[in-house]
Every structure is written in C-alpha cells, then in structure tokens.
Amino acid sequence: MALSVLYFARLREALGMAQEDIALNPKLATVAELLEYLRGRGGPWQETLASARLFRVAVNQEMADPATPLKDGDEVALFPPVTGG
Amino acid sequence: MTVRIQEADFDLSQEIANLRQARPQIGAIAAFIGLVRDVNAGEAVSELTLEHYPAMTQKALEAIVAEVKQRWQLDDALVIHRIGRLLPTDQIVLVAVASSHRGAAFQACEFIMDFLKTQAPFWKKEQTPAGAHWVEARDSDALSAARWSDKK
Secondary structure (H helix, E strand, O other): OEEEEEEOHHHHHHHOOOEEEEEOOOOOOEHHHHHHHHHOOOHHHHHHOOOHHHOEEEEOOEEOOOOOEOOOOOEEEEEOOOOOO | OEEEEEOOOOOHHHHHHHHHOOOOOOOEEEEEEEEOOOEEOOEEOOEEEEEEOHHHHHHHHHHHHHHHHHHOOOOEEEEEEEOEEEOOOOEEEEEEEEEOOHHHHHHHHHHHHHHHHHHOOEEEEEEEOOEEEEOOOOHHHHHHHHHHHHOO
C-alpha cells in the first residue's frame, strides 16, 4: 500500500529528490493530507509547499486539487506552475 | 491529430506538407512557432533547458487537442514541443491547425497555445550571467487561457 510521489523542476532541486514511495495510511486519504504530511518534514518541505501559489499537484497525470482522494498505487506529482511553449 | 515531444528540431515546411497531403478539402492552415529569445525580463539568456513530465505531457496535450476538435470544425491539428537544451533563436514549439476556413484555424491555434502554456507540464530553466534559474509562470498566461471560458 504505497504512493509513488514525483517532484519536478524547481521543486525537485529544492527538495533534493526526484521520486519516493510513501506508505499509505488512513491519515493520507487526500492530496491535502499528503501535503500536510510533507510540510511536517520541516525545512525546505515546509518552505516549498507553504503557499498553493508556488506549486501544482497531479494525480495519475491529471491536475488535482486538495480534495482529490488517494489510493494504493497512485502516482502523485508535485511541480511548479508550468512554463512551456 | 498528432502530438510529438522531441529533442530534435522540426522543419515547418515539411510538417505543413505532411499535414495537407492528399486533403484537397483543407482551405486554411494556421501555424504558430515559439522561439528561444536571447533576453527575458531584462536579463541576457545564453541557454534554455526544457524539462517535462513525460507520462503527463502527452496526455495533457492530447486532452487540449481533443477540446479544440469539440469546439471547431477541423481537418487536423499538430503539436510538436521540444525538450532538452536549447539556444537563443532555436525553435521550441510548433502548433499547426488545418481547416476549411481561416476563422477556425486561427482560433484553434491560439486556443491550443493558451492551454499548452497553462496546462502542459513543461518547465524552462534559463542560463543568465547571474546564474541559472527557473522561469516563473506569468499571470498573463493564466488570463489568456481564462478568456476562452467566456467565448463560444
């Protein structure tokens, strides 16, 4: 029972990590709860994820919001607002 | 409808020739090309690196193309977006839309770019004399995408 969590661009550099597996538990049922858990690590996690303006979340490659539910095997991605084109 | 993510450059003439080949019903093709500039926000840019989220990029661009097919009568649409290391004057992105008439082609081309800019997971990192930094998203891009919700 785990999530695969991916970090891209500025977030990957600030957090020093491109990917990790996070074990699911009843307190990690939504995107909002996952973000709370990650902020709880303190330091760059707290700072980088402080404001919703600074990052976006996708679940299984689709844009998600705080209420999006999480389940075993989901791929969650955290990244800055996009700047392609 | 074709979406391609690639490191290699593209040739506009060749891509347009492929798009219209054996389709005499096409009366209009609108194309947009985005280029690497040598300056951004007053700073000299010597190099650009484009990162993306491969599993999501293709999906996000295909969703945008599916949306334009719903909104306009189109014969075809093509999106090519480059990734990796690029230099000033290099081509970054091509959007080409084919239709019977120019109105649909112009509008669908602009719609794809507006949503690519706000929905497709690409990130630019610029190399400047002061060092490398990630390009910040612009509010004006979000406004450009938002205005389509009032139209049509």
